[in-house]
Amino acid sequence: MNMRKGGLVPFYDLDRQERIRLTETAIAKGESLHSRWIALEAPEAKGWNARAAAAAEWLQGYRSVLDLGCGTMILEPHLADTVRYYPCDIVARDDRTVICDLNLEPPPVVEAEAVACLGLLEYLHQPQSVMAALAKNYPIAVVSYCVIDAMNPSKDRRAHGWVNDFDSVGIATMFEQAGWHIEQRKEHGAFQMLWQLSR
Known part of the structure; x- marks a missing residue:
């Protein structure tokens, strides 16, 4: 087994049953899968570039953006050079990273005009609570989610480390109950959707 960053094996180097076991343990304990993110490497994140x-x-025109669950900070190069970028993740990605475990604590409050939640909500045990907290502090959010009623949905959600299961109506209802209004939505690929939200 190939050990990488922090002595951990990248999540997708583990076999399917082990990934499911880790996810189900995290669900039972209401915890985050730290090992999923500590061992995250650039090759996996390349697939998130188009998203x-x-x-x-949808973030054009905003002068500052909080990137929640920033991963390898793949959003930053797509923003204008003038945008102030606030990366936030469960582990430090560089010396700017605001460290926050959203399954244990509320999202940080920074001086940002917009927040991005890309590839994040699938890993949260209480996503509505997080979205409600964001609605109190940020006027705009851009969010992605892999819905269960997509054109070609993943049938193996736990093997991806995902801890919840919304369809497109359910997640839209969750956004609204958390204090958001859907401005725009669009399909992204065969199994994912993007929303632009305003509070």
């Missing part, structure tokens, strides 16, 4: 570019289109 980041699409999200950045």
Whole structure:
């Protein structure tokens, strides 16, 4: 087994049953899968580049962005050079990273005009609470989610480390109950959707 960052194996180097076991343990304990993110490497994140570019289109005109669950900070290169970028993740990505475990604590409050939640909500045990907290502090959000009623949905959600299961109506209802209004939505690929929200 190939050990990487922090002595951990990247999540997708583990076999399917082990990934499911880790996810189900995290669900039972209401915890985050730290090992999923500590061992995150750039090759996996390359697949998120198109999503980041699409999200950045909806973030044009905003002078500052909080990137929640920033991963390898793949959103930043798609933003204008003048945008102040606040990365936030469960582990430090560089010396700017605001460290926050959203399954244990509320999202940080920074001086940002917009917040991005890309590839984040699937890993949260209480996503509505997080979205409600964001609605109190940020006027705009751009959010992605892999809905269960997509054109070609993933049938193996736990093997991806995902801890919840919304369809497109359910997640839209969750946004509204958390204090958001859907400005725009669009399909992104075969199994994912993007929303631009305003509070």
